[in-house]
Amino acid sequence: MIWSFDLLILLFMVICAFFVIQVKDLLGAAIVFGVYSFLMCLLWTEMGAVDVAFTEAAVGAGVSTVLFIAAVHRSSRQVKPRKRWRRPNKAVGLIAAGLLGGVLFYASVDFPDWADPSSPASTHLSPYFITEALADTSVPNLVTAVLADYRSFDTLFETAVIFVAGMAVFMILGQKTKESAQVGIDLTGGYEDTIIRVVSRALVPFMQIFALYVVGHGHHSPGGGFQGGVLLGATFVLLAISFDLKMVLGRMSEKKNLLLANTGVLLYSGIGVLSLLLGANFLDYSILHTLLPSTGPVVARSHAILGVEIGVAITVMAIIILIYTNLSSGGTNEKGL
Amino acid sequence: MELLISSYNYWIYIILMMIGLYAMLAKNNLIKKIIGMSIFQTAIIVFYVSISAKKDATIPIIEHGKGHGHSAVISAMDYANPLPHVLMLTAIVVSVGTLGVALALAQKIYDRYKTLEEDEILEQLQEQAVSDSVMTSSGCDNDK
Numbered sequence: 459m460i461w462s463f464d465l466l467i468l469l470f471m472v473i474c475a476f477f478v479i480q481v482k483d484l485l486g487a488a489i490v491f492g493v494y495s496f497l498m499c500l501l502w503t504e505m506g507a508v509d510v511a512f513t514e515a516a517v518g519a520g521v522s523t524v525l526f527i528a529a530v531h532r533s534s535r536q537v538k539p540r541k542r543w544r545r546p547n548k549a550v551g552l553i554a555a556g557l558l559g560g561v562l563f564y565a566s567v568d569f570p571d572w573a574d575p576s577s578p579a580s581t582h583l584s585p586y587f588i589t590e591a592l593a594d595t596s597v598p599n600l601v602t603a604v605l606a607d608y609r610s611f612d613t614l615f616e617t618a619v620i621f622v623a624g625m626a627v628f629m630i631l632g633q634k635t636k637e638s639a640q641v642g643i644d645l646t647g648g649y650e651d652t653i654i655r656v657v658s659r660a661l662v663p664f665m666q667i668f669a670l671y672v673v674g675h676g677h678h679s680p681g682g683g684f685q686g687g688v689l690l691g692a693t694f695v696l697l698a699i700s701f702d703l704k705m706v707l708g709r710m711s712e713k714k715n716l717l718l719a720n721t722g723v724l725l726y727s728g729i730g731v732l733s734l735l736l737g738a739n740f741l742d743y744s745i746l747h748t749l750l751p752s753t754g755p756v757v758a759r760s761h762a763i764l765g766v767e768i769g770v771a772i773t774v775m776a777i778i779i780l781i782y783t784n785l786s787s788g789g790t791n792e793k794g795l
Numbered sequence: 796m797e798l799l800i801s802s803y804n805y806w807i808y809i810i811l812m813m814i815g816l817y818a819m820l821a822k823n824n825l826i827k828k829i830i831g832m833s834i835f836q837t838a839i840i841v842f843y844v845s846i847s848a849k850k851d852a853t854i855p856i857i858e859h860g861k862g863h864g865h866s867a868v869i870s871a872m873d874y875a876n877p878l879p880h881v882l883m884l885t886a887i888v889v890s891v892g893t894l895g896v897a898l899a900l901a902q903k904i905y906d907r908y909k910t911l912e913e914d915e916i917l918e919q920l921q922e923q924a925v926s927d928s929v930m931t932s933s934g935c936d937n938d939k
């Protein structure tokens with residue numbers, strides 16, 4: 459907690475945010491937004507939120523930037539100046555932002571001091587999680603324990619939201635006529651770089667092994683299903699960028715992706731239903747020790763967290779690939795970025 | 796000075812939020828609006844994460860050997876609050892899902908109107924509404 463370091467990063471973030479919305483080139487805006495995300499990930503590491511920083515590095519700085527580039531590539535790159543003064547948009551925006559800012563600045567006087575250990579957010583529920591999670595679940599990473607055990611309902615439905623978002627992208631872009639898919643700038647020429655292809659082909663297996671480690675070792679180190687799933691999805695996105703979409707779809711066809719996305723959510727809720735069938739509450743993992751040999755209720759919770767994380771990882775991976783393949787090809791799955 | 800250090804970071808989150816809201820309302824380009832939405836989201840996420848920070852606390856991972864067999868007592872003061880981390884971790888992953896949906900919608904709009912500028916889309920919508928009302932000669936407003 460070094461306040462001057464935080465101040466520096468936060469000022470850089472404000473500068474980046476300002477330039478992102480001012481720059482006229484949308485590709486440039488996407489890259490500066492990636493820088494913004496990366497600064498934020500640095501800030502969170504410094505604040506002690508390592509799991510969040512890991513997620514942001516993979517999602518915000520990585521996948522989001524690629525999605526923006528894919529969308530810009532399929533549409534127009536330049537921001538055109540406003541032709542006519544149709545509506546006083548700027549004035550409305552300034553007034554609304556000013557009002558919101560004024561109210562929040564007024565309220566910020568009553569906020570607890572920054573990093574105050576006795577602030578309301580850190581006094582009621584969270585001390586229980588910190589002191590009891592290891593004894594309850596034998597998971598040293600408190601974020602994983604809270605994510606997949608104490609708040610497992612929350613995580614189940616977040617996974618379902620990701621699943622629904624992937625389905626929405628698939629349904630918006632999936633039904634497309636051929637002629638409308640021909641729009642966009644052609645960037646494919648000159649991108650067949652041997653060095654990029656060889657390096658990315660060599661790196662992908664290691665990245666995937668690391669992603670599996672992140673999923674499996676989430677109990678003891680930063681990481682877990684979300685981060686590992688995003689990393690697994692990102693390896694396929696890397697292949698799709700350096701080679702082409704056909705190569706990725708040859709390995710992970712759309713049908714397979716849809717199937718995997720379903721499997722992940724089903725695995726998660728299946729563990730919940732299993733504990734329901736054994737006589738406990740939905741997602742109360744401790745009862746599973748009757749099925750797992752030589753485990754007590756505590757270790758059963760630890761193992762069930764791993765199962766849940768694997769389900770999350772499968773869904774997140776499939777949905778990331780699905781969103782990328784649909785966005786970059788305009789739903790046709792023919793030619794990517 | 797004391798007040799400045801204890802709450803300057805909240806003010807910066809508010810500034811980020813204002814930038815995001817301004818971009819969502821005032822920018823003409825749809826991709827810029829989506830970027831504004833993302834900035835607004837991250838401002839809220841960074842606010843949540845920052846309330847989990849504690850002075851002199853470490854990351855919320857308990858080191859090996861501690862607490863097993865209750866030899867050492869785990870003090871809640873020594874670890875950052877894990878609860879906001881959990882909430883925001885899932886929020887970030889969901890935000891990439893919503894970003895995908897928003898970009899898919901923008902792409903669909905581009906395919907239909909060949910532009911991502913709000914004023915040009917509105918123009919085309921109004922022209923279409925006029926031609927529709929001429930065709931049906933009922934004068935109904937399809938714009939609404």
